Amino acid sequence: MAYPNLRAFLARLESQGELVRVRAEVSPRLEISEIADRCVKGAGPALLFENVAGSSMPVAINLFASRRRMLEALEIPSYEAWEERLDFFLDPKPPDGLLAKLKALPRVTELAAVFPKTVRSAPCQEVVETADAVDLSKLPVLTCWPQDAGPFITMPLVITRDAASGKTNVGMYRMQVYDAKTTGMHWQKHKDGAGQARGYARERRRMEVAVAIGADPATVFSAIAPLPPGISELLFAGFLRGEPVPMVQAKTVDLLVPAEAEIVLEGYVDPGEMRSEGPFGDHTGFYSLEDEFPVFHVTAVTRRRDPVYLTTIVGRPPMEDGFLGEAVERLFLPLVKKTIPEIVDMRLPVEGIFHNLALVAIDKRYPGHARKTMHAIWGTGQMMFTKTIVVLDAGVNLDDPGEVVWRALTAIDPERDIEFVHGPVDELDFASRLPCFGSKMGIDATRKWPSEGFTRRWPDAIEMSEDVRRRIDALWPALGIATRR
Numbered sequence: 001m002a003y004p005n006l007r008a009f010l011a012r013l014e015s016q017g018e019l020v021r022v023r024a025e026v027s028p029r030l031e032i033s034e035i036a037d038r039c040v041k042g043a044g045p046a047l048l049f050e051n052v053a054g055s056s057m058p059v060a061i062n063l064f065a066s067r068r069r070m071l072e073a074l075e076i077p078s079y080e081a082w083e084e085r086l087d088f089f090l091d092p093k094p095p096d097g098l099l100a101k102l103k104a105l106p107r108v109t110e111l112a113a114v115f116p117k118t119v120r121s122a123p124c125q126e127v128v129e130t131a132d133a134v135d136l137s138k139l140p141v142l143t144c145w146p147q148d149a150g151p152f153i154t155m156p157l158v159i160t161r162d163a164a165s166g167k168t169n170v171g172m173y174r175m176q177v178y179d180a181k182t183t184g185m186h187w188q189k190h191k192d193g194a195g196q197a198r199g200y201a202r203e204r205r206r207m208e209v210a211v212a213i214g215a216d217p218a219t220v221f222s223a224i225a226p227l228p229p230g231i232s233e234l235l236f237a238g239f240l241r242g243e244p245v246p247m248v249q250a251k252t253v254d255l256l257v258p259a260e261a262e263i264v265l266e267g268y269v270d271p272g273e274m275r276s277e278g279p280f281g282d283h284t285g286f287y288s289l290e291d292e293f294p295v296f297h298v299t300a301v302t303r304r305r306d307p308v309y310l311t312t313i314v315g316r317p318p319m320e321d322g323f324l325g326e327a328v329e330r331l332f333l334p335l336v337k338k339t340i341p342e343i344v345d346m347r348l349p350v351e352g353i354f355h356n357l358a359l360v361a362i363d364k365r366y367p368g369h370a371r372k373t374m375h376a377i378w379g380t381g382q383m384m385f386t387k388t389i390v391v392l393d394a395g396v397n398l399d400d401p402g403e404v405v406w407r408a409l410t411a412i413d414p415e416r417d418i419e420f421v422h423g424p425v426d427e428l429d430f431a432s433r434l435p436c437f438g439s440k441m442g443i444d445a446t447r448k449w450p451s452e453g454f455t456r457r458w459p460d461a462i463e464m465s466e467d468v469r470r471r472i473d474a475l476w477p478a479l480g481i482a483t484r485r
Ligand SMILES: Cc1cc2nc3c(=O)[nH]c(=O)nc-3n(C[C@H](O)[C@H](O)[C@H](O)COP(=O)(O)O)c2cc1C
Pocket: 154, 155, 169, 170, 171, 172, 173, 174, 175, 186, 187, 188, 190, 191, 192, 193, 223, 224, 225, 226, 227, 312, 314, 321, 324, 382
């Protein structure tokens, strides 16, 4: 059974001792950040702040801030189990025999369940505020870091519709609160929300936007999933849930919003209007400096009677978004492997903040294969931003940074094995010579072949022989030697 909403997930975490309710009064200005940061860095619990200065709404944070809670949110026992489940759909083999056919049946009906369904009345519309009643200062929006330009809504599900195709997009783009009725809209130019806004700009039309804050965890997660444009996040959420996401018609804009959301902001973005956004303490661990971004005018707020405000903070890793990022990496790896089949494993170490470093292990089959892999990654969706790609031979444990450094650096002749390319880089990259455009580096750390011009002999890595190892294993207790490992 999928979580119907955010509060069901909170209840699950609480029943497992994974949630702490904070009753002391704290300020949404920096104080919640400091507590949440200590918690995530110290492998602490999810937090529900019940007494937030200046607001009657409780604040939920760090709900996804551990691997265990992330798996709980997605309702999968492990990332390996997910890969098996996905394989069934990506590589459907006709089941052999009646028993196998019957076993496959529930999985096939799972597919029918993914389409969002529309409902008529919804908890997210228990209270409807329009005109003068719209007041964003009632929300306990966090000011996250000392140099931030103001409070930022950090976990919004921004819902928009493509002017041409009519397809809905859901993306998580932070929103700086400017005043009671306006916010920034930080969709970066490579993202689907920005792409759809360009469509409205061409037609010189206002773009209706709805923003859900706090929903069932799979729906929240779907907003960060790097799906190709036109592939529905809500369909993906339905697939994750094994149940459709119930949607309801928004009150003042022609968009469907998650019926079980805590809070929904309705309004519009005028494609021509830009305003200074930031600085914002970002997931790079540095402040993203101010820049021009679109403005979101909020014309209505609908909400539950007693909404929970869901948020997160980003900053110097590890942070909550590192665990969300790991889930993206693990959930999408089976799909990446389908398009770049030589990839055996891939890791984006958390300090590499998603786009700075990808470690890739391949099953090398032909000369230049490592370089082909790099270019395939640079040509695939949001992986185009990857600043450094290290390609290694299969068999390396990518979870062990020591092993990766040893393997990669012994295998390279830098001038020969490093490839520089120019192209789009992440908008948050502050070191590139131009915003959004710079260079990227691929390191071919695979063993070099004669067919690649390497004619010297390549030595074996040192391993003790198995029979000696077994003999010493048997002898070990009698030797009276203590080692730490
Ligand atoms: C906590 C959090 C905050 C994010 N903030 C932004 C943001 O402000 N702007 C942005 O373009 N992407 C942001 N992202 C990343 C996008 O949500 C992500 O790239 C997503 O795939 C975009 O959806 P889209 O492909 O439909 O555009 C954020 C991700 C997380 C986890």
